[in-house]
Each structure stands twice: as structure tokens, then as C-alpha cells.
Amino acid sequence: MAKGRIVKAAGAISLATSFSRILGYIKDMILAKYFGATGLSDVFFVAFRIPNLLRELFAEGSMSSAVIPVLKESQVKNPEETKQIVKSLFTFIVIVVGIITLLGILFSPLIVKLIAPGFTANEEKFQLTVLLTRIMFPFLLFISLAALTMGTLNTNNIFFIPALAPCFLxxxxxxxxxxxxxxFFNxxxxVAVGITLGGFVQWLxxxxSFYKNGFKFGIARYHPALKKIAILVIPTILSMTVNQINIFVSTILASFLPEGSVTYxxxxxxxxxxxxxxxxxxxxxxxxxxxxxxxxxxKRDLLIKDFIFALKFLFFLTIPSTIGLIMLKEPIVNTLFxxxxxxxxxxxxxxxxxxFYSFGILGTxxxxxxxxxxYSMQNTKTPVACATTGMLVNIGVSLVLMxxxxHNGLALAYSIAATVQFLMLSILLKRKIQEIAFSSIIPSFIKSLIASLVSIGIAKLICNLNPNIWLHSExxxxxxxxxxFAITVAIVGYFVLCYFMKHEELSYILKKIRRN
Known part of the structure; x- marks a missing residue:
């Protein structure tokens, strides 16, 4: 069953990603302890926008989104040809992305001026940001190779190892x-050195697993499938780039706000x-x-059925975490940082x-x-148009609210833009596939929202039993x-309430568990 594959794959990716996120927060706690919310931390986080952008573009987006449909189509027609396509992609990445990496190192001063023009007033701060950017630019090559490997493994329904790889970063x-x-003298x-080396290990x-599944890295001649992938990947990169411009806009504008705004x-x-x-x-x-x-x-009918299931399953998982970040924001930030x-x-x-950022989670x-x-329909132009509209909304609202x-205005502008983008995508998908019934999601959405508000409301009451503990650093x-303990109560309460409300997605998961 396709539903079972989706749930199993999503579960494997979520588990591995959870490990990565936990390690990421440990890393952030260490950075907060060493550097706090100071001018020095602002320097790093501005420079880190480059590798962070590349991770969004390649590790979590564009390359895999363009590669998977083409490789999947090739597997159906000629599985052996798929291996040659992968080799040809490897050759292309090493040559082209290698050149881009060198150019990035060379033009790092210009990049920093574009990202944080407010830093140019302080020469020492500016030069340190340039140095960090140069150190982290090779991350682009390593993360591109990691993305190719991940896309290839995902095509073969292998999800856990690729999703676990960011842990090593x-x-x-x-x-x-x-x-x-x-x-180091500073x-x-x-941190910059660690990120670059971590990118290499993330690919390695x-x-x-890549070799175990019959694939090999090597130099190969141009394959016609590269043109098809390029046609798909260019708009996909543009779409992801536009999304990241929303974050860059916040960084640029925050560089003119009081010190610490970039870090917040x-x-x-x-x-x-x-x-x-x-x-x-x-x-x-x-x-x-x-x-x-x-x-x-x-199989168009199965695509519609599995898409609706995926969206309902996604909101079933995401709504409680969104409400949790909103209602428990102070205890969470205090405890972690x-x-x-x-x-x-x-x-x-x-x-x-x-x-204010949390308001945009569901839209994102x-x-x-x-x-x-x-992307599965090999349509990459529509997401670009929607992302561009979202970017323009973000820029306009940011300038008004800041x-x-x-800095809160910049966060709210991001959320408004994410919501606008989601609504546009929904409308355009409905126009393309009229049989999709978005209204069928509403009952599941409402049940998740009610269960989240009640269960997390209880968790907030638990945290408020000793409000003073969230004011100090000890x-x-x-x-x-x-x-x-409060979060555990909320999680248990959420699933219990969903069970009694006969939530469709929870019922499906429990049915799969019983069957296994």
C-alpha cells in the first residue's frame, strides 16, 4: 500500500531528523554558552547564512526534487541506465559546483556586503565575516554530493541513512x-571549520549504502537525462532560493536594528x-x-488519494508542535539557550x-x-511563481513592520509570506487537478487543533506551577x-484525545502497528 510506504518513509526520516535536530540544539546551546547574543555571534550567523542556504537548497530541496522524478522514470524503463545517469550527475557536480565554490571564495567580500550591508561600518567585523564565509564556502561542494547521494538512495526507497547524515554535521x-x-586566534x-568538515562527513x-545498492561514483560522459534534470532543477533552485531570500531579507534588515537582533x-x-x-x-x-x-x-487517482492523505498526516503531526512552540515559548528558549x-x-x-515565526509553520x-x-508531475514553474509572490509579500510587509x-516585525512578515505562498499553491493545484477535495482535510484539521489546545494548555499550566524558574539561568x-515532563504530558494527552475523537490518521497508524 502506498499509504504504508509514505508513513514508513516519513517515520524513518522523522526519526533520523529528530536525532539531527537534537544534536543541532545541543550545538546551538554550546554556541549560546560560548558566544551569547553579541556582536561576535552576529558575525558568525551572518556568515552561516551561506551554508544554511545551501543546505536548504540542496540537502532539503531542489536537487533531490529534480533528480528523483527522473531517476524514478528511468527505473521503470531501464534500471541499468539509472546508474549511468548518476555517474554523469557526479561528474557535472564536481566540475560545475567546484568552479562555483572557487568563485564564492574569491567574491566573499561582495557576498557579505549584500547579506549584511550594515557590517561595512565596522572594518574588523566585516573582515571577520568575510573570513568565516570563505572557510565555509567549500560546504557547497560537499552538500551537493550529499544531496545527489540522498536523492539516489531515496529513489530506491532508502530514507533513514540519508536523513541521519546531517547528524554528523x-x-x-x-x-x-x-x-x-x-x-584559533579567534x-x-x-565553528566555521567544523561546519565545512561536517559537510564532508555528511556526504561520506x-x-x-550508495555502493551497497549497486551505484558507483566515477567520471562519465554527458547523459541526455542531465538536460531533463537541468530543466527541472533550475526552476526548483529558483523556488528554494526565493524562499531563502525571505530569510536573507530579514538578515539584511536586522543588521540595521539594535545589536542582537540577528541572533534573536x-x-x-x-x-x-x-x-x-x-x-x-x-x-x-x-x-x-x-x-x-x-x-x-x-495512476492519477492514486496520486490524488495519496496527496490528500499526506497533507492530513502532515497537519496531524505539525499542529501540536506549532501550538507547543507558541504556548511554551519562554520555557523552551530559557531551557535551551x-x-x-x-x-x-x-x-x-x-x-x-x-x-511570530510560529504563525507561518503550517503554511511552510x-x-x-x-x-x-x-515536482512529481515534473512541473517546477508553478512553485517558482508562488515562491516569488511570497518573497515580494515578505519584503513589503517587513519594511512596514520593522x-x-x-525584529518581531521581520518574523511576522516571514509568516505572512509563507501563508500566502501556501494558499496560492493550493489554488493552483486545485485548478490543475480539479478532483482534489481540500475540504476533506477540514475535519481532521479541527480535531488536531482542539486536541493540541487542550493538551498543550495542560502543559503550560504545569510550567506555570513555578514561573520563577524560567527567569534565571540556573x-x-x-x-x-x-x-x-510537561511536553510528555502534552504528547500523551494529544494522542489520547485524538483516539477518543476517532482521528483518522491516528487510527490508520494504530491499525498498521497492530498489523505489524
Missing amino acids: NIVTIVAVVGFSSF PIIS IQVP LYYSMRLIQLPIGIFGVAVGMAVLPTLSGHIAEG QRGVFDLNATINTASALL VGSRTITATF KSMK QMLIKFLWLG
Whole structure:
């Protein structure tokens, strides 16, 4: 059953992504302890926008989205030819992306001026940002190879290892900061070195599984399938790039706001990436090979059925985490980040940004699944148009709101843009496939929303039993246990309420568990 494959694949990706996110938050806690919300941390996070953008474009998006439909189509017609396509792609990446990496290193000063023009007023700050950007630019080549390997494995229904690979990026970065920061004239350089080496390890860890499944890296001549992939990948990269411009716009504008604004936005964005990465990316990646297979086999009715199921399943998972970030924002930020030079003021400002970013989570994850559906039909132009509209909305609303709301206005503008993009994609998909009944999602959505509000409301009451604990930086173990207990109660309560409300997605999962 296709539903079973989607749930199983999404489960594997979510589990592996959860490990990666946990390690990512440990890394962020270490960075917060060492560098806090200071001018030095602002320098790193501006420079980090480059590898972070590349991860969004390649590791979680465009390349796999373009490669999988073509490889899936090739597998149906000629499985052996698929191996030659992969070799040809490898050759293309090494040559073309290698050249882009060198150009990026050369023109890093110009890139930094574009990303954070406010930094040019301080020469030392500007030069350090340029240095970090240059150190991290080779990440592009490694993450591109990792993305090719991931797309190939996903085509063969192997999801866990590729999704687990980003864990090693975080592990290497943590080791670099904790173990080697004292070796550099400026300790922040250790983070940049860790990210570049971590990107290499992220690719390397997938290679054994890649070879085990009969694929090989090697130099190969041009294959006609590359043209087809290029036609798909260019609009896909443009679409993902436009989405990332929303974040870059926030960075550029935040560089003109009071010191610490870039850091508040970074940490709050990191928190909303938890449900986006664990659920949004997971379901989008899991559903793409299945929907691509339906298209290759001409099974339009199954595509519609599995798309609706995927969207309902996605909201079933994402709604409680979204409500959780909104209602428990202060305890979460305090527990994860408030230590060292990251003080109460930084917690308050990060939590407020988290509130406004959270409003855009559902729009962001929903857009990923609808976009994957367009990609399965080898239609990459529509997502670009919708993403461009969202970007323009983000820029316009950001300029209006930043004057009165400061960094919170930038976070809210991002959420408004994400919601607009989701609504546009939904309307255009409905026009293309009129049989899709989006209204069938509403009962499931309402049940998830009610269960989330009740269960997380109880968790908030638990946290409020001792409100003073969330104001200081001490008693970290107690806070972890307290918050962990509250979240556990919320999770159990959510599933119990969904069970009694006979939630369709939960019933399906329980049925699969009983059958297995």
C-alpha cells in the first residue's frame, strides 16, 4: 500500500531528523554558552547564512526534487541506465559546483556586503565575516554530493541513512568548538571549520549504502537525462532560493536594528525548523518518490488519494508542535539557550520572535508537500511563481513592520509570506487537478487543533506551577526535567484525545502497528 510506504518513509526520516535536530540544539546551546547574543555571534550567523542556504537548497530541496522524478522514470524503463545517469550527475557536480565554490571564495567580500550591508561600518567585523564565509564556502561542494547521494538512495526507497547524515554535521561542529576553539586566534573560526568538515562527513557517511545498492561514483560522459534534470532543477533552485531570500531579507534588515537582533531571529528560526524539518521535510521527501511513481505509471487517482492523505498526516503531526512552540515559548528558549552570556533579555526577545515565526509553520510545511506534488508531475514553474509572490509579500510587509515591531516585525512578515505562498499553491493545484477535495482535510484539521489546545494548555499550566524558574539561568537539569515532563504530558494527552475523537490518521497508524 502506498499509504504504508509514505508513513514508513516519513517515520524513518522523522526519526533520523529528530536525532539531527537534537544534536543541532545541543550545538546551538554550546554556541549560546560560548558566544551569547553579541556582536561576535552576529558575525558568525551572518556568515552561516551561506551554508544554511545551501543546505536548504540542496540537502532539503531542489536537487533531490529534480533528480528523483527522473531517476524514478528511468527505473521503470531501464534500471541499468539509472546508474549511468548518476555517474554523469557526479561528474557535472564536481566540475560545475567546484568552479562555483572557487568563485564564492574569491567574491566573499561582495557576498557579505549584500547579506549584511550594515557590517561595512565596522572594518574588523566585516573582515571577520568575510573570513568565516570563505572557510565555509567549500560546504557547497560537499552538500551537493550529499544531496545527489540522498536523492539516489531515496529513489530506491532508502530514507533513514540519508536523513541521519546531517547528524554528523552537528557532531563535527560540536567537536570543533569544544575541542579546538582555543587553537584559533579567534574562537569563532572553529565553528566555521567544523561546519565545512561536517559537510564532508555528511556526504561520506552515505557512501557505503550508495555502493551497497549497486551505484558507483566515477567520471562519465554527458547523459541526455542531465538536460531533463537541468530543466527541472533550475526552476526548483529558483523556488528554494526565493524562499531563502525571505530569510536573507530579514538578515539584511536586522543588521540595521539594535545589536542582537540577528541572533534573536536565528535562534527562533532554529526552533521552528524543528517541526518543519522533522515533519514538513520528512513528509515532502517521503511522498515524492511515491507520487512520482504514480505519474510514471499513469495512476492519477492514486496520486490524488495519496496527496490528500499526506497533507492530513502532515497537519496531524505539525499542529501540536506549532501550538507547543507558541504556548511554551519562554520555557523552551530559557531551557535551551539561557546560560553564559545569553541572558534573560535575550530569552525574552528570542521568545517573542519565536511567537511570530510560529504563525507561518503550517503554511511552510503545507507548501513543501504541495510543491512535492508539482515536482512529481515534473512541473517546477508553478512553485517558482508562488515562491516569488511570497518573497515580494515578505519584503513589503517587513519594511512596514520593522519600524514599529523591530525584529518581531521581520518574523511576522516571514509568516505572512509563507501563508500566502501556501494558499496560492493550493489554488493552483486545485485548478490543475480539479478532483482534489481540500475540504476533506477540514475535519481532521479541527480535531488536531482542539486536541493540541487542550493538551498543550495542560502543559503550560504545569510550567506555570513555578514561573520563577524560567527567569534565571540556573537549575538547568531541573528545568529540562520539568519541561520534559510537561511536553510528555502534552504528547500523551494529544494522542489520547485524538483516539477518543476517532482521528483518522491516528487510527490508520494504530491499525498498521497492530498489523505489524
